[in-house]
Amino acid sequence: MSVELIGYGCFFLTMALTYAIMCLGLNVQWGQTGLFNVGIAGFVAIGAYVSALLTTPDTANRFGGFDMPILVGWLGGALAAAAIAFLIGALTIRLRSDYLAIATFGVAVTVQLCALNLERITGGPFGIGFIPRPFASLAGDPLLFSLFNLGVLIVVITLLYLALERLVRSPWGRVLRAIREDETAALALGKSAVKFRLQAFAIGGGIMGLAGAVQAHFIGFIAPENYLPMLTFQVWAMLIVGGSGNNRGAILGAVLVWGLWAASAGAVAGLFPPGQQARAASLQIVMIGVALCAILLLRPRGILGEEKVVSRHLGKLSSALRNDAKPATPKQ
């Protein structure tokens, strides 16, 4: 019993952490840069499909199956998604902010359509199976297998988190903030807003692709219906709940919202008769939609909120100022 419980716990956390990767990617685009992406599902799908094509064994009736190592697949998935994000960004970032939203929405619809229709490449509605899973040799021991998989995800998340934290605090990250807060001032300082935004959008898209690839290898099977607009919505809810602009918030939000989602799915399965389950599942989406709107209205900064000061220097400066200020106050 306890072994099964731990196994389920591992599975739950591993899934939650794959969403956390998507959330981190969105945080680069929205949290740090203020770029709105409504096509998260599309970028995740690109990463998943590219990685699956690169790593699955050669298959009859389907293009690809290059049987490459898993890490190559992940890298390829991330690069492909970053490239598409770059192209879409190059097309729309100069224009009004919601043109990007509309264009990314179009990407998600088109990727979904390609996944369904390009049967020779994507396997059509049946998707791609037999995607190699990390530590497949351990599959005989479910507990060890799930623990190792969780370990992989924790390593990926930790590396990504450290890299992003470093990036946010780097001069590059500070320019992004500056552009988001006051574009004119940043332009006056000679920073090309378009270039920085485009870089941030491509990096965020690449991270989403990586998330898709990692998730595909964890589940071992992908199909177009994994990448419906619902996914985009879930990731948004996660970031908003956790607090956009905050990488820890992105991870926390992913685990929390995924937990709520799993719990409410369990409640739906338990409370409603089998015939009504599909209907009740839509109520689940209504709840999460209302919750997102409520958070936007009531607590737009999320649970953790944004870290206002990302510069190390500014932190030092303000504490130094405080120290200087102390002796100046008159003693009684």
Place this chain on the structure above:
Amino acid sequence: MNPQALMDGLITGSMIGLGAIGVTLTYSILRFANFAHGEFISWGAYFALAVSSALGYLSGGLLTPIGPFSFGWSLPISAVVAVALTGGLALLVDALLFGRLRAQRGTVIIMVMASFGAALTLRSLLEFIFTSKPAYYSKALQIALPLGGGLRATPDQMLSLALAVVLVVAVHLLLTRTAIGRSMRAVSENQQLSGVVGIDVRKVVRTVWVLGAGLACVAGVMAGLLVQIRPYMGFDLLLPLFAAAILGGIGSVPGAMLAGLIVGLAEALAVQFVGAEWRAAVAFVILVLVLLVRPQGLFGRPE
């Protein structure tokens, strides 16, 4: 080429055009891309379905087809009621969500995101109430009449096309010839300034919602009558709506209608030459082309 594709394109195009007018008005006057606009199409169609079934239940005579059409008096009556209900729904969503965000001076993108949340909520609510099973206003079959030149159309289709033309002309006249239309254009130029000179901005906002949602409802009833009613019908039209609004030029009503027809015809041609499964990608291709070549659209002004 099969000339019938032309007719199909015109019919889809007029639905897209009616929806795109609402998108372009919200975009130019309330200044955000409303992802929930497609849901007004679906809600409008289902409102009409609910009212017309209720009317049919009360009096079976209302269900007997009028003349050559496939529907009885219950449908026109319920369509009028549905337009009012959809307008009310839009006002309700504005009071609960968008109006409050405007009062908080939320950024454009927060509004877009809220509309995304509202879209999902509205769609899933519809799925919960009516389930995802397709529904129809009438089970009657219609025979397409030859119009000459190899074109054929059912009486329902011709009525829909005529209605779309009448509505577009009416909205265009409303915007260009009436006091409220002038106020709307003034608010779209400069909201603060028009408030200063005494234009009731809140009334303009209400008009935009009711007008946009009402037209969306008509498009929904048309789609329900000519195709079928599904909770996802509005969502599937969303990308074509945006493509048409941007192609026509944001803020231009004739532009939205013309661009809607272009998108519809392009979809019909794609079905003919590429395959029906790629239909949904047409709007995206058009969108990308417009953004590449002429981001301000056909009748728009460069920013």
